[in-house]
Amino acid sequence: MDTPHIKSIDDQMNVQTHIFDMLSVIITKHIADAVFIMEEVNDEFIYKYVNQSALDIVNKSADQILGKSLSEVMDGLGQKLSGLYRHAQKIDSDFRYRDLILKDGNSFYYETNLTSLEDHLSKQRYMIAVVRDVTDEENEKNKLRNLHEHYQSIIQHNLDAILTLSDRGVITSVNQAAIKTFSAQSDQLIDQTITALFPAGAAFNAVNCIQKAVTEGPHELHFVPAETADGTAIVVHAKFIPIIVQDQPKGVFLIVRDATDEQETKEKMDFLYFHDRLTGLYNRQAFSSHIDKLSELTSDTHSILCLNLDHFKKLNNTLGFNAGDELLKKVAGRLRSILAGKDALYRLNADEFVYLLHHTTPVESKEFADRVLSLFQEPFTINSQEYFVSASIGISIFPLDGIQSEVLINRAAQALHIVKNNGSPGVGFYHDEMTQAFPNRMIMETHLRRAVELNELTLHYQPQVDLQNGEITSVEALLRWNNRKFGAVPPSEFIPIAEENGLIHSIGAWVIDQACLQLKTWALQGIKQIRIAVNISPKQFTQTDFDQVIMNALKKYQIDPRLLEIEITESAMSNMNTTLIMLKKLKKIGVKISVDDFGTGYSSLNYLRLFPIDILKIDQSFVREIQSECKDAAITKTIIHLAHSLGLEVVAEGVEEIEQVSFLRNEQCQKGQGYFFSKPLPSEEMEKKLLDIV
Structure with missing residues (x-):
């Protein structure tokens, strides 16, 4: 490119003046950029013209600039600028550069365009610098750069594997986590299709999710089988997120999290949820689930055999909890030994086992039940001592006797109850007449529905x-x-009728309401700081709003929550997670919590360790025999001492003799309850008794 020439005019002497005047008007009126015009004199660049924008940038007046050299005006920057100007003179085109200037603590970006000119007649050389403030532009670029770096940081440092895919499922980029998850280098993954990461069935689902993500929005898959580059099988969670650019899908982000350990944990949790911890057999939750699935899959007849050990409670109390648990494990082992592959065995509670026999007739189920009972002809060895244990079995038939798990269990249990009443051991089938065991049961249920209404x-x-x-x-x-x-x-x-038909919820709410009303009535009569304990049905305890029922009654009568005690049985605590949640809600309200009939259920010590309990009530079966049965006395002592070590109050039930009182007092049991002190009294008589004390 030729260096621009200034054409001559008639008055050669005034050519520079004319040009400068003309440029001054144009630049001053029409150009917002800063303009510096310099003449090269003796290897120095001398300022000949600056516009107002230029003065603003350097923060100087025209007198301080015009006629001065570059080094004089720009101080320490003079040498750097001179070098840039020399470079601009050497090239055949405009030279442009950007620099950062700090002014008043703020950063400003400027872009300078240098143009070298030469007067064709005088051979005088000039340098024109046009400077533009590009701070906003640079700031926007920096924002975009920062956003891009943030985006890259999120991608590259994410703990989840992130793969960028085309809308056809071709991998275009991967982060470090993807390299680790799939045990492959980036070049082994890039340009591969997504199907290379998943086995056939899962690959089809993955491709389908890509299409859905592009057309419908994000999709995800859980516990999907996948494969690493070395062929190792893993399990992952996969999310498919569309990449949207200017409202158009341009591909998909595949976000992958290795869930192999999580699945193993889930499988363990599922096992715990559906299996009895003591014996490893299926539990009640599993039985309900299996019966529900059975209803969906088949209408064939299947048998439910409910087995109960005879006199197990007495044996358990005599031998102790550990020996009782050991016996249950040995029983479970024998029952499992004759189990066919298609059938299932469950432990529903302490000594209640259930067989589910698939595709069997009543005759076949009776034959199997007899075979089960024959297992008990040999003794069980516990602590080097042999014990003979017998069992009874009740049978119900799916779907003839019902299709719901609770109905089938209850009816098998009814048959079992009849067998036990007739003298164990034995086998019995459920039949419709059993529902008439109490002739007026239906009438009684009808009357019970109006019991509250009729006072x-x-x-x-x-x-x-x-x-x-x-x-x-x-x-x-x-x-x-x-x-x-x-x-x-x-x-x-x-x-039991109220529990079966759901009336227990309304009746239970009435009891809580009346107990709070009684506390209010006694307080008005000067009987204060008396706590009332209310028995709660296991079914009532499972109400999701049970805590609200209690809260409403307390607020209604303005009762101190510490004066209300909620008694629950160990059977109400069979679902540990649900129980713990509700107990925490009750403790938050401030009521006292006691465990009724303590020592008769399974894993009582676990409950003490896990649940926020205030009071233990020793079951009357232990108290009744503490003078005649050494083991009952030992169990009672153990319960009292254990409760004290945990800071719990102890109440002994069924106290009927002075000797029992003496024993309990010597063992530091805090309270006793029973006919020795008083029978249950109507509210008026109880009120009089309390007033006499006051």
Whole structure:
């Protein structure tokens, strides 16, 4: 490119003046960029013209610049700028560069365009520098650069494998986690199709997800089988995220997380959820799940055999918990030994086992049951001692006797109950007449539905007496039903009916309400700081809003939560996770929590360790025999000492004799409850008793 020439005009002497005047008007009025025009004199660049924008940039006046050299005006930058100007003179085109200038603590970016000119007549050389403020542009570039680096950081340093795919599933880039997850170098993955990472079935699903991600939005797959470059099988979670550029899909991000360990953990959790921890057999949850699936798959007949050990409770109390557990494991081993591959064996609770026999007739199930009972002809060796144990079996048939797990278990249990009443061991089938075991059961259920409405339900109160000083600081509320047709109906008859038909929830709420009302009534009469314990049904305890029922009653009567005690049985705590959640809610409210009939259930010590319990109630079966049975006395002592070591209060139930009181007092049991002190009393009589004490 030729260096631009200034054409001559008539007045050669005024050529420079004319040009400068003309440029001054144009530059001053029409150009916002800073313009510097310099003349080269004796190897120095002398400022000949600057516009106002140029003065603003260097923060100087025209007098401070015009006629001065570059080195004088620009101080320390003069040498650097001179070098750039010399370079611009050597090339045949404009020279452009950018630099950063700090001014008043702020950063400014400027772009300078240098143009070298030569006067054709005088051979005088000039340098024109046009400077533009590009701070906004550079800042925007920096933002984009930072965003890109952030984006790359998220991708490259992500713990999950991230692979960029085309809309056809071709891998275009991978991060370090992908290299680690799939045990491959990036060049082994890039340009491969996604199908190389998954076996056939999973690959089809992955390709399908890519298409769905592009057309519908993000998709994901869980616990998908995949393969590393060296052929190792792994399991992953995979998310397919569309890459959208200007509202158009341009590919897919595949985000992969190795879930191999997670799946193993899930399998272990599933095993624990569906298996009994003591014996390793299936549990009640598994039985319900299997019966539900059975209903969906087949209408063939299947047999449910409910087996119960005879007198196990007594044996367990005599031998102790550890020996009882050992016996249950040995029983489970024998029962499993005759199990066919297509059938299943379950342990539902302490000594209740269930067989599910597929595709069997009643005759075949009876033959199998007899074979099961023959297993008990040989003794069980526990702690080097032989014990003979017998069993009874009740049988129900799917779908003839029901299709729901609870119905089938209950009906097999009804048959089992009849067998036991007739004298164990033996085998019995459920039949419809068993539902008439209580002739007026349906009528009783109808009456029970209106019991609250007709004021037939009442609460009686049995005091819990301090064994050291004889004071009464708590009572247990016991539900009574006096029906116009049946008279006084025992709780053992109407509570199971209420539990079966769901009435237990409304009746239980009524009991809690009445207990709080009683506390309010006593407080108004000067009877304060008396705690009422309320029995809670296992079914009632599983209500998701059970804590709200209690909260509402406490607020309604303005009762101190510490004066209400919630009694639960160990059977209510069979689902440990659900139980723990509800117990924590109750403790947050502030009520006391006690375990009724302690020592009769399974894994009682586990409950003490895990659950926020305040009070243990020793079952009356231990208390009754503490003077005649050394082992019952030893168990009672152990429970009391264990509770004390955990900071728990102990209440002994079924206290009927002075010798029992003396024993319990000597062992530092805090309270006793039973007919020795008082039978359960109507509210008026209990009120009088408490007022006499006050």
